[in-house]
Amino acid sequence: MLQQLLPRSILALGLAAALAPFAAQAQVREVVSKQVSVGRADATLNLEFSDESTLEISLRDGAVLIDGEPMGAFEPGGEVDAAWRELLGQAVALEDGSLSEALADWTVPADLAGSLADVARAIDRALEEALDGIDVQVDAADGTVSISIGDERSFLRALLGSTDRLGLFPAALAGLGADVRVHVGEDVEIAEDEIVTGNLVVIDGDLRIDGEVRGTVVVIGGTVDLIEGSEVGGAVRLADSRLVRNLGSVGDGVVDIEDGSNVEVVATDRLRDQIREEVRREYEVADRVRVRVRDERGSLLSAPFRSVAQAAGGLMENAFTVLILALLGAGAVVFAGDKVDVIAETARRSPRRAAMVGVAGTFLLLPAWILGFVALAISIIGIPVAIAWLPLFPIAACLAAAVGYLAVARNTGEWLADSHYPWTGWIRKSNPLITMVGGLLGLMALFAAANVLSIVPFFGFITGLLLVAAVIVTFLAVQIGFGAVLLTRAGRRREYWPTYDADAAWQEAMSVDVEEEVREAREPSDVGGRGEGDA
Amino acid sequence: MRRTAMVALLSALAVQPLSAQSMRTVTMSRQLEDGDEVEVSVEYSVGRFSVRSVDEGLLYRMNLRYDEDRFEPVAEYSGHRLDIGVESQGRSRGRGDRESGEFELELARGVPMDLDMEFGAVQADFDLGGLALTGLELSTGASESIIDISEPNRMEMGTARFEVGAAEFTLHNLGNLNAERIEFDAGVGSLVLGLDGEWQRDAHLSIDMGLGALELRVPEGLGIRLRKDSFLTSLDSEGLVKRGDIFESLDWNDADRQVTIDLDAAFGSVKVVWIR
Numbered sequence: 001m002l003q004q005l006l007p008r009s010i011l012a013l014g015l016a017a018a019l020a021p022f023a024a025q026a027q028v029r030e031v032v033s034k035q036v037s038v039g040r041a042d043a044t045l046n047l048e049f050s051d052e053s054t055l056e057i058s059l060r061d062g063a064v065l066i067d068g069e070p071m072g073a074f075e076p077g078g079e080v081d082a083a084w085r086e087l088l089g090q091a092v093a094l095e096d097g098s099l100s101e102a103l104a105d106w107t108v109p110a111d112l113a114g115s116l117a118d119v120a121r122a123i124d125r126a127l128e129e130a131l132d133g134i135d136v137q138v139d140a141a142d143g144t145v146s147i148s149i150g151d152e153r154s155f156l157r158a159l160l161g162s163t164d165r166l167g168l169f170p171a172a173l174a175g176l177g178a179d180v181r182v183h184v185g186e187d188v189e190i191a192e193d194e195i196v197t198g199n200l201v202v203i204d205g206d207l208r209i210d211g212e213v214r215g216t217v218v219v220i221g222g223t224v225d226l227i228e229g230s231e232v233g234g235a236v237r238l239a240d241s242r243l244v245r246n247l248g249s250v251g252d253g254v255v256d257i258e259d260g261s262n263v264e265v266v267a268t269d270r271l272r273d274q275i276r277e278e279v280r281r282e283y284e285v286a287d288r289v290r291v292r293v294r295d296e297r298g299s300l301l302s303a304p305f306r307s308v309a310q311a312a313g314g315l316m317e318n319a320f321t322v323l324i325l326a327l328l329g330a331g332a333v334v335f336a337g338d339k340v341d342v343i344a345e346t347a348r349r350s351p352r353r354a355a356m357v358g359v360a361g362t363f364l365l366l367p368a369w370i371l372g373f374v375a376l377a378i379s380i381i382g383i384p385v386a387i388a389w390l391p392l393f394p395i396a397a398c399l400a401a402a403v404g405y406l407a408v409a410r411n412t413g414e415w416l417a418d419s420h421y422p423w424t425g426w427i428r429k430s431n432p433l434i435t436m437v438g439g440l441l442g443l444m445a446l447f448a449a450a451n452v453l454s455i456v457p458f459f460g461f462i463t464g465l466l467l468v469a470a471v472i473v474t475f476l477a478v479q480i481g482f483g484a485v486l487l488t489r490a491g492r493r494r495e496y497w498p499t500y501d502a503d504a505a506w507q508e509a510m511s512v513d514v515e516e517e518v519r520e521a522r523e524p525s526d527v528g529g530r531g532e533g534d535a
Numbered sequence: 536m537r538r539t540a541m542v543a544l545l546s547a548l549a550v551q552p553l554s555a556q557s558m559r560t561v562t563m564s565r566q567l568e569d570g571d572e573v574e575v576s577v578e579y580s581v582g583r584f585s586v587r588s589v590d591e592g593l594l595y596r597m598n599l600r601y602d603e604d605r606f607e608p609v610a611e612y613s614g615h616r617l618d619i620g621v622e623s624q625g626r627s628r629g630r631g632d633r634e635s636g637e638f639e640l641e642l643a644r645g646v647p648m649d650l651d652m653e654f655g656a657v658q659a660d661f662d663l664g665g666l667a668l669t670g671l672e673l674s675t676g677a678s679e680s681i682i683d684i685s686e687p688n689r690m691e692m693g694t695a696r697f698e699v700g701a702a703e704f705t706l707h708n709l710g711n712l713n714a715e716r717i718e719f720d721a722g723v724g725s726l727v728l729g730l731d732g733e734w735q736r737d738a739h740l741s742i743d744m745g746l747g748a749l750e751l752r753v754p755e756g757l758g759i760r761l762r763k764d765s766f767l768t769s770l771d772s773e774g775l776v777k778r779g780d781i782f783e784s785l786d787w788n789d790a791d792r793q794v795t796i797d798l799d800a801a802f803g804s805v806k807v808v809w810i811r
Contacts, residue, residue: 014695029564030566032562032565032566032568033564033565033566033612034562034563034564034565035561035562035563035610036557036561036562036563037559037560037608038557038558038560038561038752039560039603040558040559092562092598095564095566095591095592095593095596096566096592120536377723378746378802383746431702517581
């Protein structure tokens with residue numbers, strides 16, 4: 001009875017699908033909202049269906065997530081990633097029906113194997129279950145046939161796509177007992193803890209068994225994957241199908257309906273090849289790991305050299321800064337030497353006052369910038385000036401700070417020249433540019449010292465202190481210089497004139513003991529004369 | 536054409552993993568449920584933006600390209616209210632060389648819609664033709680916006696409001712908006728208002744301008760009456776007759792449609808250009 005019922009049920013469904021496509025289509029789940037999101041590290045598809053259920057498949061940071069649940073790993077940029085992104089690329093331009101078709105038709109890339117194929121299958125299955133799932137219950141008086149089909153297209157394809165396949169149905173379904181579960185046009189997975197008490201028929205779909213099927217398994221136009229520990233009580237019948245692997249137990253063996261041969265031998269060969277392939281891949285992974293370990297050891301050994309390189313880089317940076325500032329200083333000396341003199345003189349004579357003015361000026365920069373713009377903008381004539389004001393004011397402020405810093409550097413150079421410290425003999429006060437360069441080197445000396453000290457291990461604290469001191473010195477130099485620029489109106493107003501006080505000069509002249517001066521002037525020649533006489 | 540290009544770009548980006556910058560592409564769409572009025576709120580801060588109408592049974596479709604480090608897309612639909620756009624995540628690396636984002640929005644043609652759009656520094660290109668607008672509010676910051684209402688609005692609108700910050704703002708076919716009252720609040724910049732289009736009723740136009748230039752492009756045959764309250768604003772009133780404190784077009788009394796303009800400007804210039 002059941003044997004007659006099953007093909008009849010399938011035929012009836014086929015006719016229903018063929019003759020009433022609109023009715024069948026109405027049962028297909030409608031996608032009401034779609035979101036395709038692609039970033040550097042992830043590619044995600046969100047679907048919302050008419051019944052308010054949702055599906056989210058995301059390939060993110062090497063993990064495949066289906067509705068937030070991790071399903072496996074993938075290699076970013078690898079085959080699974082590329083295939084998924086290609087599908088999303090198509091989905092961007094599709095809506096509703098065509099979108100569902102494209103997503104449901106997606107298949108596991110043929111060249112995938114192992115865990116990657118499993119992950120891809122999980123994605124495929126999730127899409128098909130979300131988009132296709134139509135369950136049909138066919139009740140019979142002496143048994144139950146549960147038929148689950150995909151959309152009407154896949155069902156018709158399964159039935160009409162190959163007349164040869166239709167011819168295989170009688171043999172494949174022969175002798176099945178009561179309680180048959182049929183899946184058409186969709187992939188099926190029997191989970192580890194799942195038990196199918198009756199027979200299982202899969203038409204035009206892939207079957208993966210991790211649990212137990214107590215009856216016979218029939219697969220027409222698909223593949224069978226028997227995971228380790230899986231059990232099939234009856235036979236596994238394959239019609240126009242392929243056994244991927246058999247790591248479980250099959251009570252009555254695996255039979256190819258087309259030629260009646262036992263396909264396990266063939267499958268064993270395939271399994272052997274697969275194992276070889278996996279072993280080879282493992283070796284490659286191990287090789288890569290070894291290479292990585294070697295690299296890491298190499299990088300550990302080179303750590304001191306790395307710190308030397310970093311220190312050298314820091315010193316180069318300091319030297320480059322000095323060079324740039326020296327060029328700027330040369331320009332300032334050549335084109336506005338007298339103004340630099342005025343600024344430097346002010347900074348030297350009243351550094352405290354200049355610093356305070358510099359700090360106040362720094363705080364007032366932003367308000368002055370904004371108020372200046374507003375003041376110019378509210379007058380129609382000033383609008384073009386206001387537009388120029390926006391970029392020119394900050395540039396002018398930076399230039400003022402730089403020139404002020406250079407003036408302070410020149411003062412520092414002069415002080416170094418008088419100090420007779422080691423390595424300062426080359427600084428000649430007669431040349432303002434060399435004096436300025438000497439001062440710049442002096443001001444940058446703390447930065448350079450910190451860079452040099454960073455080579456030495458365990459001196460991190462002292463290096464930090466040096467850096468803090470260097471920053472403070474630079475800050476003070478900039479503020480003094482900037483303040484001096486403000487006080488002298490960019491060197492145009494001399495704060496300290498070289499004054500001639502006649503009274504003071506007279507007093508100084510009168511306080512000189514002329515005879516003493518003359519005696520002192522003569523003494524060296526007298527001593528020399530006596531020496532010669534003694535000889 | 537632009538949409539095709541955008542889809543092609545998104546498709547290409549989807550196929551190849553993005554590598555250089557943390558730019559992200561998102562396309563979202565939602566099927567139209569019914570023809571009831573929808574309240575739509577759009578928010579976008581920085582980048583290029585465009586909006587136009589769409590058929591295909593969709594309520595909306597948006598193609599978005601944005602910096603995922605700084606922004607987050609929003610698309611919420613609930614109770615005939617659609618909130619869509621990009622929200623700032625409040626953290627920025629402050630790099631000046633960042634690529635700007637792009638936002639293409641398509642809204643359902645013919646579905647009654649109360650549209651509220653808020654933009655920051657955006658280069659915007661609108662075509663509101665085909666949308667059935669019952670209300671419109673548009674607020675822009677420092678932007679360059681070109682708005683065209685290329686087809687007459689099928690719905691009658693009470694008030695349309697435009698708040699324009701520091702911007703270059705051009706609007707074509709204002710008459711197609713089918714609004715009883717249109718309000719502009721402009722800060723600094725250039726404002727070009729095209730009073731062309733199909734005026735289905737008399738309207739009142741209110742312009743409050745701070746600093747900048749306003750150009751009114753008026754089609755011949757449309758009656759306009761201009762009331763000016765300004766501080767330091769020049770008016771090039773060619774084709775207008777001054778009667779007391781107001782300026783009127785020569786055919787004001789005979790015109791089929793009359794538009795009254797209240798202008799409150801502080802600094803700048805106002806120019807009336809007649810178009811055939």
